[in-house]
Amino acid sequence: MALANYSLVTEFILLGLTDQPDLKIPLFLIFLVTYMITAFGNFALIILIVLNHHLQSPMYFFLFNLSFIDLCYSSLITPKMLMNFIQEKNIISYRGCMTQFYFFGFFAISECYVLTAMAYDRYVAICNPLLYSVVMSPKTCFYLMLGSYSMGLIGAMIHTGCVLRLTFCDVNTINHYFCDLLPLLQLSCTSTYVNEIELLIVTGKDIIVPTVIIFTSYGFIISSILKIQSTAGRSKAFSTCSSHIIAVSMFFGSSAFMYLKPSSAVSMDEAKFSSIFYSIVVPMMNPLIYSLRNKDVKVAFKRTLNRIL
Template sequence: MEMEGNWTLLTSFVLVGFTEDPLLQIFFFVLFLISYTLTLTGNLGLMTLIYMDSRLHTPMYFFVGSLSFLDIWYSSVYTPRILSDCVSKNKVISLAGCAAQFFFSAGLAYSECFLLAVMAYDRYVAICKPLLYATAMPKKLCIQMVIGSFVAGFANAVMHTGNTFRLRFCGSNIINHYFCDAPPLVKMACDDTQVYELILATVIGCNVLATTMLILGSYVGIVAAIVRIHSAAGRHKAFSTCSAHLLSVSLFYGSILFMYSRPSSQHTPNWDKANALFYTVLNPLVNPLIYSLRNKDVKDAFKKVLGRVIVTK
Protein backbone atom coordinates (compact mmCIF):
# COMPACT_ATOMS: atom_id res chain seq x y z
CA MET A 1 0.00 0.00 0.00
CA GLU A 2 1.08 3.59 -0.63
CA MET A 3 0.11 6.81 1.15
CA GLU A 4 -1.18 9.78 -0.84
CA GLY A 5 -2.57 12.64 1.22
CA ASN A 6 -5.24 11.21 3.52
CA TRP A 7 -5.62 8.06 1.37
CA THR A 8 -3.86 4.74 1.53
CA LEU A 9 -3.65 3.65 -2.10
CA LEU A 10 -3.89 -0.06 -2.86
CA THR A 11 -1.10 -1.84 -4.72
CA SER A 12 -2.57 -5.35 -4.43
CA PHE A 13 -5.95 -7.02 -4.05
CA VAL A 14 -7.41 -10.20 -2.56
CA LEU A 15 -9.79 -12.19 -4.75
CA VAL A 16 -12.50 -13.79 -2.60
CA GLY A 17 -13.58 -16.26 -5.30
CA PHE A 18 -16.75 -18.29 -4.85
CA THR A 19 -16.46 -19.42 -1.25
CA GLU A 20 -14.14 -19.56 1.76
CA ASP A 21 -15.50 -22.93 2.92
CA PRO A 22 -12.68 -25.54 2.51
CA LEU A 23 -15.05 -28.35 1.47
CA LEU A 24 -16.83 -26.18 -1.09
CA GLN A 25 -13.45 -25.02 -2.41
CA ILE A 26 -12.57 -28.65 -3.15
CA PHE A 27 -15.93 -29.08 -4.88
CA PHE A 28 -15.38 -25.97 -7.02
CA PHE A 29 -11.81 -27.06 -7.81
CA VAL A 30 -13.04 -30.40 -9.19
CA LEU A 31 -15.94 -28.73 -11.02
CA PHE A 32 -13.77 -26.10 -12.73
CA LEU A 33 -10.98 -28.59 -13.46
CA ILE A 34 -13.47 -30.80 -15.32
CA SER A 35 -14.94 -27.74 -17.06
CA TYR A 36 -11.51 -26.47 -18.15
CA THR A 37 -10.42 -29.91 -19.36
CA LEU A 38 -13.60 -30.25 -21.43
CA THR A 39 -13.18 -26.71 -22.79
CA LEU A 40 -9.62 -27.39 -23.96
CA THR A 41 -10.50 -30.83 -25.32
CA GLY A 42 -13.61 -29.63 -27.16
CA ASN A 43 -12.03 -26.57 -28.75
CA LEU A 44 -8.72 -28.27 -29.63
CA GLY A 45 -10.65 -31.25 -30.98
CA LEU A 46 -12.82 -29.04 -33.19
CA MET A 47 -9.76 -27.16 -34.48
CA THR A 48 -8.04 -30.47 -35.24
CA LEU A 49 -11.06 -31.79 -37.16
CA ILE A 50 -11.25 -28.62 -39.24
CA TYR A 51 -7.53 -28.84 -40.01
CA MET A 52 -7.56 -32.55 -40.90
CA ASP A 53 -10.71 -32.77 -43.05
CA SER A 54 -10.50 -30.98 -46.41
CA ARG A 55 -14.31 -30.76 -46.58
CA LEU A 56 -14.17 -28.35 -43.67
CA HIS A 57 -11.68 -26.03 -45.39
CA THR A 58 -14.33 -23.37 -46.03
CA PRO A 59 -14.72 -19.81 -44.71
CA MET A 60 -17.46 -20.88 -42.29
CA TYR A 61 -15.27 -23.47 -40.57
CA PHE A 62 -12.23 -21.22 -40.70
CA PHE A 63 -14.18 -18.75 -38.56
CA VAL A 64 -15.45 -21.55 -36.28
CA GLY A 65 -11.86 -22.71 -35.78
CA SER A 66 -10.80 -19.13 -35.04
CA LEU A 67 -13.58 -18.88 -32.45
CA SER A 68 -12.34 -22.11 -30.83
CA PHE A 69 -8.80 -20.69 -30.74
CA LEU A 70 -10.11 -17.52 -29.09
CA ASP A 71 -12.18 -19.49 -26.56
CA ILE A 72 -9.15 -21.53 -25.46
CA TRP A 73 -7.29 -18.35 -24.52
CA TYR A 74 -10.42 -16.70 -23.16
CA SER A 75 -11.11 -19.50 -20.66
CA SER A 76 -7.39 -19.59 -19.80
CA VAL A 77 -7.55 -15.99 -18.56
CA TYR A 78 -9.92 -17.05 -15.76
CA THR A 79 -9.98 -20.77 -14.96
CA PRO A 80 -6.31 -21.38 -13.98
CA ARG A 81 -6.60 -18.51 -11.49
CA ILE A 82 -9.89 -19.95 -10.14
CA LEU A 83 -8.22 -23.36 -9.69
CA SER A 84 -5.23 -21.78 -7.96
CA ASP A 85 -7.42 -19.81 -5.56
CA CYS A 86 -9.41 -22.95 -4.66
CA VAL A 87 -6.31 -24.72 -3.32
CA SER A 88 -4.18 -21.78 -2.16
CA LYS A 89 -4.52 -19.68 0.96
CA ASN A 90 -2.71 -16.81 -0.77
CA LYS A 91 -5.32 -15.18 -3.00
CA VAL A 92 -3.43 -11.91 -3.43
CA ILE A 93 -3.09 -10.43 -6.90
CA SER A 94 -0.86 -7.41 -7.52
CA LEU A 95 -2.13 -4.22 -9.14
CA ALA A 96 -0.06 -5.05 -12.26
CA GLY A 97 -1.38 -8.62 -12.30
CA CYS A 98 -4.93 -7.35 -11.92
CA ALA A 99 -4.42 -4.90 -14.80
CA ALA A 100 -2.95 -7.66 -17.00
CA GLN A 101 -5.88 -10.00 -16.33
CA PHE A 102 -8.30 -7.14 -16.96
CA PHE A 103 -6.56 -6.26 -20.25
CA PHE A 104 -6.61 -9.79 -21.67
CA SER A 105 -10.16 -10.33 -20.45
CA ALA A 106 -11.36 -7.16 -22.19
CA GLY A 107 -9.28 -7.77 -25.33
CA LEU A 108 -10.60 -11.29 -25.88
CA ALA A 109 -14.19 -10.27 -25.05
CA TYR A 110 -14.11 -7.42 -27.58
CA SER A 111 -12.43 -9.73 -30.13
CA GLU A 112 -15.23 -12.26 -29.72
CA CYS A 113 -17.81 -9.52 -30.33
CA PHE A 114 -16.15 -8.62 -33.63
CA LEU A 115 -15.57 -12.25 -34.63
CA LEU A 116 -19.22 -13.15 -34.05
CA ALA A 117 -20.20 -10.18 -36.25
CA VAL A 118 -17.81 -11.38 -38.97
CA MET A 119 -19.36 -14.86 -38.75
CA ALA A 120 -22.83 -13.35 -39.21
CA TYR A 121 -21.65 -11.58 -42.36
CA ASP A 122 -20.19 -14.86 -43.62
CA ARG A 123 -23.56 -16.59 -43.18
CA TYR A 124 -25.25 -13.67 -44.98
CA VAL A 125 -23.00 -14.05 -48.02
CA ALA A 126 -23.36 -17.85 -48.02
CA ILE A 127 -27.17 -17.78 -47.97
CA CYS A 128 -27.98 -14.59 -49.85
CA LYS A 129 -25.24 -14.79 -52.50
CA PRO A 130 -24.37 -18.51 -52.75
CA LEU A 131 -23.05 -18.31 -56.33
CA LEU A 132 -20.61 -15.55 -55.35
CA TYR A 133 -19.62 -17.09 -52.00
CA ALA A 134 -16.24 -18.45 -53.09
CA THR A 135 -15.18 -15.18 -54.75
CA ALA A 136 -16.74 -12.92 -52.11
CA MET A 137 -15.01 -14.71 -49.19
CA PRO A 138 -11.49 -15.64 -50.38
CA LYS A 139 -9.02 -17.08 -47.89
CA LYS A 140 -6.97 -13.88 -47.74
CA LEU A 141 -10.03 -11.81 -46.82
CA CYS A 142 -11.07 -14.34 -44.15
CA ILE A 143 -7.62 -14.16 -42.56
CA GLN A 144 -7.71 -10.36 -42.65
CA MET A 145 -11.15 -10.33 -41.00
CA VAL A 146 -10.01 -12.58 -38.16
CA ILE A 147 -6.82 -10.57 -37.61
CA GLY A 148 -8.89 -7.38 -37.78
CA SER A 149 -11.22 -8.73 -35.07
CA PHE A 150 -8.27 -9.32 -32.73
CA VAL A 151 -6.62 -5.98 -33.53
CA ALA A 152 -9.88 -4.07 -32.95
CA GLY A 153 -10.57 -6.08 -29.79
CA PHE A 154 -7.21 -5.36 -28.17
CA ALA A 155 -7.21 -1.73 -29.33
CA ASN A 156 -10.44 -1.30 -27.38
CA ALA A 157 -8.93 -3.20 -24.45
CA VAL A 158 -6.13 -0.61 -24.28
CA MET A 159 -8.74 2.15 -23.88
CA HIS A 160 -10.84 0.09 -21.45
CA THR A 161 -7.86 -0.84 -19.26
CA GLY A 162 -6.32 2.63 -19.35
CA ASN A 163 -9.65 4.18 -18.39
CA THR A 164 -10.05 1.77 -15.45
CA PHE A 165 -6.53 1.83 -14.02
CA ARG A 166 -6.14 5.59 -14.13
CA LEU A 167 -8.45 5.44 -11.10
CA ARG A 168 -6.89 5.33 -7.65
CA PHE A 169 -8.07 2.52 -5.40
CA CYS A 170 -8.26 2.83 -1.61
CA GLY A 171 -9.99 1.35 1.42
CA SER A 172 -10.44 -2.40 1.65
CA ASN A 173 -8.45 -4.43 -0.88
CA ILE A 174 -10.96 -7.31 -0.88
CA ILE A 175 -12.50 -8.00 -4.31
CA ASN A 176 -15.63 -10.10 -3.87
CA HIS A 177 -15.21 -11.74 -7.26
CA TYR A 178 -13.13 -14.46 -8.92
CA PHE A 179 -11.30 -12.11 -11.31
CA CYS A 180 -10.50 -8.42 -11.74
CA ASP A 181 -13.61 -6.96 -13.34
CA ALA A 182 -14.88 -3.42 -13.76
CA PRO A 183 -17.90 -3.42 -11.35
CA PRO A 184 -16.01 -4.44 -8.17
CA LEU A 185 -13.01 -2.26 -9.04
CA VAL A 186 -15.20 0.82 -9.53
CA LYS A 187 -16.62 0.37 -6.02
CA MET A 188 -13.06 0.55 -4.63
CA ALA A 189 -12.14 3.78 -6.45
CA CYS A 190 -11.23 6.84 -4.38
CA ASP A 191 -12.00 9.17 -7.30
CA ASP A 192 -15.31 10.36 -8.72
CA THR A 193 -16.30 7.64 -11.20
CA GLN A 194 -18.95 9.54 -13.19
CA VAL A 195 -16.57 10.35 -16.06
CA TYR A 196 -15.18 6.82 -15.91
CA GLU A 197 -18.63 5.23 -16.16
CA LEU A 198 -19.57 7.56 -19.03
CA ILE A 199 -16.42 6.59 -20.98
CA LEU A 200 -16.96 2.90 -20.15
CA ALA A 201 -20.58 3.02 -21.33
CA THR A 202 -19.54 4.85 -24.51
CA VAL A 203 -16.73 2.41 -25.40
CA ILE A 204 -18.80 -0.70 -24.69
CA GLY A 205 -21.96 0.82 -26.18
CA CYS A 206 -20.32 1.83 -29.46
CA ASN A 207 -18.65 -1.55 -29.94
CA VAL A 208 -21.69 -3.60 -28.96
CA LEU A 209 -23.97 -1.36 -31.04
CA ALA A 210 -21.74 -1.59 -34.12
CA THR A 211 -21.38 -5.39 -33.95
CA THR A 212 -25.04 -5.88 -33.03
CA MET A 213 -26.17 -3.79 -35.99
CA LEU A 214 -23.95 -5.84 -38.33
CA ILE A 215 -25.36 -9.08 -36.91
CA LEU A 216 -28.97 -7.87 -37.07
CA GLY A 217 -28.48 -6.47 -40.58
CA SER A 218 -27.01 -9.79 -41.73
CA TYR A 219 -29.90 -11.76 -40.28
CA VAL A 220 -32.53 -9.47 -41.76
CA GLY A 221 -31.04 -10.29 -45.15
CA ILE A 222 -30.81 -14.00 -44.25
CA VAL A 223 -34.46 -14.18 -43.15
CA ALA A 224 -35.57 -12.39 -46.30
CA ALA A 225 -33.60 -14.89 -48.41
CA ILE A 226 -34.95 -17.91 -46.49
CA VAL A 227 -38.56 -16.71 -46.95
CA ARG A 228 -38.00 -16.69 -50.72
CA ILE A 229 -36.90 -20.36 -50.71
CA HIS A 230 -39.85 -22.42 -51.93
CA SER A 231 -39.02 -25.87 -50.52
CA ALA A 232 -39.36 -26.62 -46.81
CA ALA A 233 -36.17 -28.72 -46.95
CA GLY A 234 -34.27 -25.79 -48.45
CA ARG A 235 -35.52 -23.41 -45.77
CA HIS A 236 -34.62 -25.88 -43.02
CA LYS A 237 -31.12 -26.38 -44.40
CA ALA A 238 -30.54 -22.63 -44.70
CA PHE A 239 -31.78 -21.97 -41.18
CA SER A 240 -29.77 -24.86 -39.69
CA THR A 241 -26.53 -23.28 -40.92
CA CYS A 242 -27.34 -20.18 -38.83
CA SER A 243 -28.88 -21.74 -35.70
CA ALA A 244 -25.53 -22.52 -34.03
CA HIS A 245 -24.26 -18.99 -34.56
CA LEU A 246 -27.51 -17.48 -33.27
CA LEU A 247 -27.31 -19.54 -30.08
CA SER A 248 -23.66 -18.58 -29.53
CA VAL A 249 -24.45 -14.89 -30.07
CA SER A 250 -27.43 -15.04 -27.68
CA LEU A 251 -25.39 -16.60 -24.87
CA PHE A 252 -22.43 -14.25 -25.21
CA TYR A 253 -24.19 -10.96 -25.90
CA GLY A 254 -26.99 -11.67 -23.44
CA SER A 255 -24.64 -12.15 -20.48
CA ILE A 256 -22.35 -9.26 -21.48
CA LEU A 257 -25.23 -6.80 -21.87
CA PHE A 258 -26.85 -7.93 -18.61
CA MET A 259 -23.57 -7.36 -16.77
CA TYR A 260 -22.47 -4.00 -18.18
CA SER A 261 -25.71 -2.26 -19.14
CA ARG A 262 -26.69 -1.75 -15.48
CA PRO A 263 -25.38 1.13 -13.35
CA SER A 264 -22.76 0.23 -10.73
CA SER A 265 -25.26 0.82 -7.90
CA GLN A 266 -27.29 -2.18 -9.09
CA HIS A 267 -24.39 -4.64 -9.07
CA THR A 268 -24.29 -7.25 -6.31
CA PRO A 269 -21.29 -9.61 -5.93
CA ASN A 270 -23.17 -12.91 -6.09
CA TRP A 271 -25.21 -11.93 -9.15
CA ASP A 272 -22.12 -10.53 -10.88
CA LYS A 273 -20.20 -13.76 -10.28
CA ALA A 274 -23.08 -15.94 -11.48
CA ASN A 275 -23.64 -13.81 -14.58
CA ALA A 276 -19.91 -13.61 -15.40
CA LEU A 277 -19.71 -17.42 -15.42
CA PHE A 278 -21.80 -17.45 -18.61
CA TYR A 279 -19.29 -15.55 -20.74
CA THR A 280 -16.05 -16.52 -18.96
CA VAL A 281 -16.55 -20.27 -18.41
CA LEU A 282 -19.81 -21.58 -19.88
CA ASN A 283 -19.60 -19.97 -23.33
CA PRO A 284 -16.11 -21.33 -24.21
CA LEU A 285 -17.26 -24.74 -22.92
CA VAL A 286 -20.45 -25.03 -24.96
CA ASN A 287 -19.32 -23.35 -28.20
CA PRO A 288 -17.67 -26.53 -29.57
CA LEU A 289 -20.84 -28.47 -28.74
CA ILE A 290 -23.04 -25.85 -30.38
CA TYR A 291 -21.05 -25.97 -33.61
CA SER A 292 -20.69 -29.77 -33.77
CA LEU A 293 -23.65 -31.65 -32.26
CA ARG A 294 -26.15 -30.63 -34.95
CA ASN A 295 -23.60 -30.23 -37.73
CA LYS A 296 -23.51 -33.14 -40.18
CA ASP A 297 -20.19 -32.08 -41.73
CA VAL A 298 -18.41 -32.02 -38.37
CA LYS A 299 -19.93 -35.36 -37.29
CA ASP A 300 -18.88 -36.94 -40.60
CA ALA A 301 -15.36 -35.56 -40.17
CA PHE A 302 -15.21 -36.98 -36.64
CA LYS A 303 -16.32 -40.43 -37.85
CA LYS A 304 -13.72 -40.27 -40.61
CA VAL A 305 -10.89 -39.41 -38.20
CA LEU A 306 -12.12 -42.00 -35.69
CA GLY A 307 -12.15 -44.60 -38.47
CA ARG A 308 -8.54 -43.77 -39.33
CA VAL A 309 -7.51 -44.22 -35.68
CA ILE A 310 -9.28 -47.59 -35.42
CA VAL A 311 -7.73 -48.84 -38.68
CA THR A 312 -4.26 -47.72 -37.54
CA LYS A 313 -4.64 -49.67 -34.29
Protein backbone atom coordinates (compact mmCIF):
# COMPACT_ATOMS: atom_id res chain seq x y z
CA MET A 1 0.00 0.00 0.00
CA ALA A 2 2.85 2.36 0.72
CA LEU A 3 3.87 2.12 -2.94
CA ALA A 4 0.45 2.99 -4.29
CA ASN A 5 1.30 6.66 -4.82
CA TYR A 6 4.43 5.89 -6.85
CA SER A 7 4.82 5.10 -10.55
CA LEU A 8 7.15 2.21 -11.27
CA VAL A 9 10.29 2.82 -13.31
CA THR A 10 10.38 1.49 -16.89
CA GLU A 11 13.69 3.09 -17.86
CA PHE A 12 16.80 4.54 -16.26
CA ILE A 13 18.99 7.54 -17.02
CA LEU A 14 22.72 6.87 -16.71
CA LEU A 15 24.48 10.01 -15.46
CA GLY A 16 27.85 8.73 -16.64
CA LEU A 17 31.32 9.41 -15.36
CA THR A 18 31.04 13.19 -15.07
CA ASP A 19 28.47 15.98 -15.39
CA GLN A 20 31.05 18.60 -16.38
CA PRO A 21 30.57 19.50 -20.10
CA ASP A 22 34.19 20.59 -20.57
CA LEU A 23 35.44 17.12 -19.66
CA LYS A 24 33.08 15.08 -21.84
CA ILE A 25 34.90 15.35 -25.18
CA PRO A 26 38.39 14.70 -23.74
CA LEU A 27 37.06 11.74 -21.73
CA PHE A 28 35.20 10.45 -24.79
CA LEU A 29 38.44 10.43 -26.80
CA ILE A 30 40.43 8.82 -23.96
CA PHE A 31 37.95 5.99 -23.42
CA LEU A 32 37.40 5.53 -27.16
CA VAL A 33 41.14 4.93 -27.63
CA THR A 34 41.12 2.69 -24.53
CA TYR A 35 38.27 0.60 -25.94
CA MET A 36 39.96 0.31 -29.35
CA ILE A 37 43.15 -0.94 -27.66
CA THR A 38 41.09 -3.36 -25.55
CA ALA A 39 39.14 -4.75 -28.50
CA PHE A 40 42.17 -5.04 -30.78
CA GLY A 41 44.46 -6.46 -28.08
CA ASN A 42 42.09 -9.16 -26.85
CA PHE A 43 40.85 -10.09 -30.33
CA ALA A 44 44.42 -10.28 -31.64
CA LEU A 45 45.46 -12.51 -28.72
CA ILE A 46 42.52 -14.83 -29.40
CA ILE A 47 43.48 -15.07 -33.10
CA LEU A 48 47.15 -15.70 -32.28
CA ILE A 49 46.28 -18.54 -29.91
CA VAL A 50 43.94 -20.14 -32.46
CA LEU A 51 46.35 -19.88 -35.41
CA ASN A 52 49.61 -20.92 -33.73
CA HIS A 53 49.99 -24.56 -32.75
CA HIS A 54 52.83 -23.90 -30.29
CA LEU A 55 50.33 -21.89 -28.23
CA GLN A 56 47.98 -24.88 -27.93
CA SER A 57 48.80 -25.52 -24.26
CA PRO A 58 46.84 -25.23 -20.98
CA MET A 59 48.35 -21.83 -20.18
CA TYR A 60 47.19 -20.34 -23.48
CA PHE A 61 43.86 -22.14 -23.31
CA PHE A 62 43.16 -20.22 -20.11
CA LEU A 63 44.54 -17.02 -21.65
CA PHE A 64 42.20 -17.51 -24.62
CA ASN A 65 39.24 -17.62 -22.25
CA LEU A 66 40.51 -14.61 -20.28
CA SER A 67 40.77 -12.56 -23.49
CA PHE A 68 37.31 -13.69 -24.59
CA ILE A 69 35.80 -12.63 -21.25
CA ASP A 70 37.61 -9.28 -21.25
CA LEU A 71 36.49 -8.58 -24.81
CA CYS A 72 32.88 -9.41 -23.98
CA TYR A 73 32.40 -7.44 -20.81
CA SER A 74 34.32 -4.38 -21.99
CA SER A 75 32.06 -4.38 -25.08
CA LEU A 76 29.07 -4.68 -22.78
CA ILE A 77 29.95 -1.48 -20.88
CA THR A 78 32.26 0.87 -22.76
CA PRO A 79 30.11 1.64 -25.87
CA LYS A 80 27.20 2.68 -23.64
CA MET A 81 29.60 4.77 -21.57
CA LEU A 82 30.88 6.50 -24.72
CA MET A 83 27.32 7.35 -25.73
CA ASN A 84 26.89 9.13 -22.42
CA PHE A 85 29.63 11.60 -23.34
CA ILE A 86 27.95 12.67 -26.60
CA GLN A 87 24.25 12.42 -25.73
CA GLU A 88 22.32 14.82 -23.54
CA LYS A 89 20.53 11.90 -21.88
CA ASN A 90 21.77 8.33 -21.90
CA ILE A 91 18.61 6.28 -21.42
CA ILE A 92 18.53 2.53 -20.87
CA SER A 93 15.35 0.52 -20.49
CA TYR A 94 14.64 -1.43 -17.30
CA ARG A 95 14.98 -4.68 -19.23
CA GLY A 96 18.18 -3.48 -20.91
CA CYS A 97 19.61 -2.45 -17.54
CA MET A 98 18.89 -5.84 -15.99
CA THR A 99 20.36 -7.59 -19.05
CA GLN A 100 23.54 -5.52 -18.84
CA PHE A 101 23.76 -6.17 -15.11
CA TYR A 102 23.32 -9.93 -15.56
CA PHE A 103 25.95 -10.35 -18.28
CA PHE A 104 28.43 -8.08 -16.51
CA GLY A 105 28.05 -10.23 -13.39
CA PHE A 106 28.45 -13.41 -15.46
CA PHE A 107 31.68 -12.29 -17.14
CA ALA A 108 33.18 -10.62 -14.05
CA ILE A 109 32.60 -13.65 -11.80
CA SER A 110 33.83 -16.03 -14.50
CA GLU A 111 37.04 -14.00 -14.72
CA CYS A 112 37.60 -14.50 -10.98
CA TYR A 113 37.74 -18.25 -11.49
CA VAL A 114 39.65 -18.16 -14.79
CA LEU A 115 42.41 -16.22 -13.01
CA THR A 116 42.29 -18.86 -10.25
CA ALA A 117 42.66 -21.66 -12.81
CA MET A 118 45.64 -19.82 -14.30
CA ALA A 119 47.28 -19.66 -10.86
CA TYR A 120 46.76 -23.40 -10.42
CA ASP A 121 48.25 -24.01 -13.87
CA ARG A 122 51.39 -22.03 -12.93
CA TYR A 123 51.58 -23.91 -9.61
CA VAL A 124 51.60 -27.28 -11.37
CA ALA A 125 54.04 -26.08 -14.06
CA ILE A 126 56.62 -24.83 -11.54
CA CYS A 127 56.10 -27.10 -8.52
CA ASN A 128 55.37 -30.37 -10.36
CA PRO A 129 56.83 -29.95 -13.87
CA LEU A 130 57.26 -33.69 -14.48
CA LEU A 131 53.55 -34.28 -13.86
CA TYR A 132 52.37 -31.18 -15.71
CA SER A 133 51.11 -32.89 -18.87
CA VAL A 134 49.30 -35.51 -16.78
CA VAL A 135 47.71 -33.16 -14.24
CA MET A 136 46.81 -30.41 -16.72
CA SER A 137 45.25 -32.73 -19.27
CA PRO A 138 42.74 -31.40 -21.83
CA LYS A 139 39.96 -32.94 -19.75
CA THR A 140 41.14 -31.13 -16.59
CA CYS A 141 41.40 -27.82 -18.45
CA PHE A 142 37.91 -28.26 -19.88
CA TYR A 143 36.40 -28.93 -16.45
CA LEU A 144 38.24 -25.97 -14.91
CA MET A 145 36.74 -23.67 -17.55
CA LEU A 146 33.34 -25.30 -17.25
CA GLY A 147 33.49 -24.69 -13.51
CA SER A 148 34.55 -21.06 -14.05
CA TYR A 149 31.66 -20.29 -16.38
CA SER A 150 29.24 -22.22 -14.17
CA MET A 151 30.23 -20.11 -11.16
CA GLY A 152 29.70 -17.01 -13.29
CA LEU A 153 26.28 -18.24 -14.39
CA ILE A 154 25.15 -19.09 -10.85
CA GLY A 155 26.52 -15.89 -9.32
CA ALA A 156 24.95 -13.69 -12.00
CA MET A 157 21.58 -15.42 -11.58
CA ILE A 158 21.66 -14.88 -7.80
CA HIS A 159 22.66 -11.21 -8.07
CA THR A 160 20.11 -10.47 -10.80
CA GLY A 161 17.34 -12.39 -9.05
CA CYS A 162 17.88 -10.37 -5.88
CA VAL A 163 17.82 -7.08 -7.84
CA LEU A 164 14.63 -8.09 -9.67
CA ARG A 165 12.83 -8.39 -6.32
CA LEU A 166 13.45 -4.68 -5.67
CA THR A 167 10.98 -1.96 -6.58
CA PHE A 168 12.18 1.22 -8.28
CA CYS A 169 9.79 4.14 -7.95
CA ASP A 170 9.86 7.71 -9.24
CA VAL A 171 13.63 8.23 -9.07
CA ASN A 172 15.25 6.64 -12.14
CA THR A 173 18.63 8.37 -12.34
CA ILE A 174 21.61 6.03 -11.93
CA ASN A 175 24.70 7.88 -10.76
CA HIS A 176 27.04 5.64 -12.72
CA TYR A 177 28.09 4.83 -16.29
CA PHE A 178 26.52 1.36 -16.32
CA CYS A 179 23.97 -0.68 -14.38
CA ASP A 180 26.10 -1.81 -11.46
CA LEU A 181 24.79 -3.29 -8.23
CA LEU A 182 25.55 -0.54 -5.70
CA PRO A 183 23.91 2.38 -7.57
CA LEU A 184 20.86 0.18 -8.21
CA LEU A 185 20.56 -0.58 -4.50
CA GLN A 186 20.64 3.14 -3.73
CA LEU A 187 17.68 3.73 -6.09
CA SER A 188 15.40 1.11 -4.56
CA CYS A 189 12.36 2.36 -2.67
CA THR A 190 12.01 -1.00 -0.88
CA SER A 191 14.28 -2.65 1.67
CA THR A 192 17.68 -3.78 0.38
CA TYR A 193 18.61 -5.75 3.51
CA VAL A 194 18.43 -9.12 1.73
CA ASN A 195 20.53 -7.72 -1.12
CA GLU A 196 23.17 -6.44 1.31
CA ILE A 197 23.47 -9.89 2.90
CA GLU A 198 23.52 -11.61 -0.50
CA LEU A 199 26.17 -9.18 -1.74
CA LEU A 200 28.51 -9.90 1.16
CA ILE A 201 28.04 -13.68 0.96
CA VAL A 202 28.14 -14.26 -2.81
CA THR A 203 30.62 -11.55 -3.74
CA GLY A 204 32.76 -12.41 -0.72
CA LYS A 205 32.86 -16.01 -1.90
CA ASP A 206 33.72 -14.99 -5.47
CA ILE A 207 36.55 -12.69 -4.35
CA ILE A 208 37.91 -14.19 -1.12
CA VAL A 209 37.96 -17.89 -2.14
CA PRO A 210 39.81 -17.30 -5.45
CA THR A 211 42.19 -14.87 -3.72
CA VAL A 212 43.06 -17.44 -1.03
CA ILE A 213 43.64 -20.15 -3.66
CA ILE A 214 45.78 -17.81 -5.78
CA PHE A 215 47.94 -16.62 -2.89
CA THR A 216 48.34 -20.19 -1.61
CA SER A 217 49.42 -21.29 -5.08
CA TYR A 218 51.93 -18.48 -5.31
CA GLY A 219 53.22 -19.23 -1.83
CA PHE A 220 54.19 -22.71 -3.04
CA ILE A 221 55.47 -21.26 -6.32
CA ILE A 222 57.77 -18.75 -4.61
CA SER A 223 59.04 -21.47 -2.29
CA SER A 224 59.90 -23.66 -5.29
CA ILE A 225 61.50 -20.78 -7.20
CA LEU A 226 63.80 -19.95 -4.29
CA LYS A 227 65.09 -23.54 -4.38
CA ILE A 228 66.21 -23.18 -8.00
CA GLN A 229 70.01 -22.97 -8.07
CA SER A 230 70.60 -21.04 -11.28
CA THR A 231 69.86 -17.32 -11.49
CA ALA A 232 68.59 -17.76 -15.05
CA GLY A 233 66.15 -20.43 -13.91
CA ARG A 234 64.79 -18.27 -11.11
CA SER A 235 64.49 -15.30 -13.44
CA LYS A 236 62.56 -17.32 -16.03
CA ALA A 237 60.19 -18.72 -13.39
CA PHE A 238 59.50 -15.28 -11.92
CA SER A 239 58.95 -13.86 -15.41
CA THR A 240 56.41 -16.59 -16.16
CA CYS A 241 54.33 -15.69 -13.10
CA SER A 242 54.82 -11.94 -12.79
CA SER A 243 52.32 -11.08 -15.53
CA HIS A 244 49.65 -13.15 -13.81
CA ILE A 245 50.37 -11.51 -10.45
CA ILE A 246 49.93 -8.04 -12.00
CA ALA A 247 46.61 -9.01 -13.60
CA VAL A 248 45.31 -10.60 -10.39
CA SER A 249 46.33 -7.63 -8.23
CA MET A 250 44.56 -5.10 -10.44
CA PHE A 251 41.36 -7.10 -10.85
CA PHE A 252 40.85 -8.42 -7.32
CA GLY A 253 42.16 -5.26 -5.66
CA SER A 254 39.65 -2.96 -7.36
CA SER A 255 36.80 -5.49 -6.97
CA ALA A 256 37.46 -5.98 -3.25
CA PHE A 257 37.58 -2.22 -2.67
CA MET A 258 34.20 -1.89 -4.39
CA TYR A 259 32.19 -4.81 -3.03
CA LEU A 260 33.65 -6.05 0.24
CA LYS A 261 32.09 -3.34 2.36
CA PRO A 262 28.51 -2.12 2.93
CA SER A 263 27.02 -0.14 0.04
CA SER A 264 26.28 2.76 2.41
CA ALA A 265 30.03 3.09 3.04
CA VAL A 266 30.83 3.55 -0.66
CA SER A 267 30.42 6.95 -2.31
CA MET A 268 29.46 6.96 -5.99
CA ASP A 269 32.66 8.81 -6.88
CA GLU A 270 34.65 5.99 -5.27
CA ALA A 271 32.44 3.43 -7.01
CA LYS A 272 33.00 4.98 -10.44
CA PHE A 273 36.75 5.24 -9.93
CA SER A 274 37.02 1.63 -8.75
CA SER A 275 34.76 0.42 -11.56
CA ILE A 276 37.02 2.00 -14.17
CA PHE A 277 39.83 -0.32 -13.05
CA TYR A 278 38.02 -3.66 -13.23
CA SER A 279 35.68 -2.86 -16.14
CA ILE A 280 37.94 -0.79 -18.44
CA VAL A 281 41.60 -0.71 -17.37
CA VAL A 282 42.04 -4.44 -16.59
CA PRO A 283 40.53 -5.67 -19.92
CA MET A 284 42.88 -3.28 -21.73
CA MET A 285 45.96 -4.20 -19.68
CA ASN A 286 45.62 -8.00 -19.76
CA PRO A 287 46.56 -8.52 -23.44
CA LEU A 288 49.37 -5.96 -23.12
CA ILE A 289 50.74 -7.65 -19.99
CA TYR A 290 50.63 -11.15 -21.48
CA SER A 291 51.96 -10.16 -24.91
CA LEU A 292 54.70 -7.68 -24.01
CA ARG A 293 56.10 -9.96 -21.29
CA ASN A 294 55.71 -13.23 -23.19
CA LYS A 295 58.28 -14.48 -25.71
CA ASP A 296 55.96 -17.15 -27.14
CA VAL A 297 53.28 -14.57 -27.95
CA LYS A 298 55.87 -12.28 -29.56
CA VAL A 299 57.10 -15.16 -31.74
CA ALA A 300 53.52 -16.06 -32.67
CA PHE A 301 52.80 -12.44 -33.59
CA LYS A 302 55.83 -12.28 -35.90
CA ARG A 303 54.94 -15.60 -37.56
CA THR A 304 51.32 -14.54 -38.10
CA LEU A 305 52.42 -11.16 -39.45
CA ASN A 306 54.79 -12.87 -41.90
CA ARG A 307 51.97 -15.10 -43.14
CA ILE A 308 49.74 -12.11 -43.78
CA LEU A 309 52.46 -10.08 -45.49
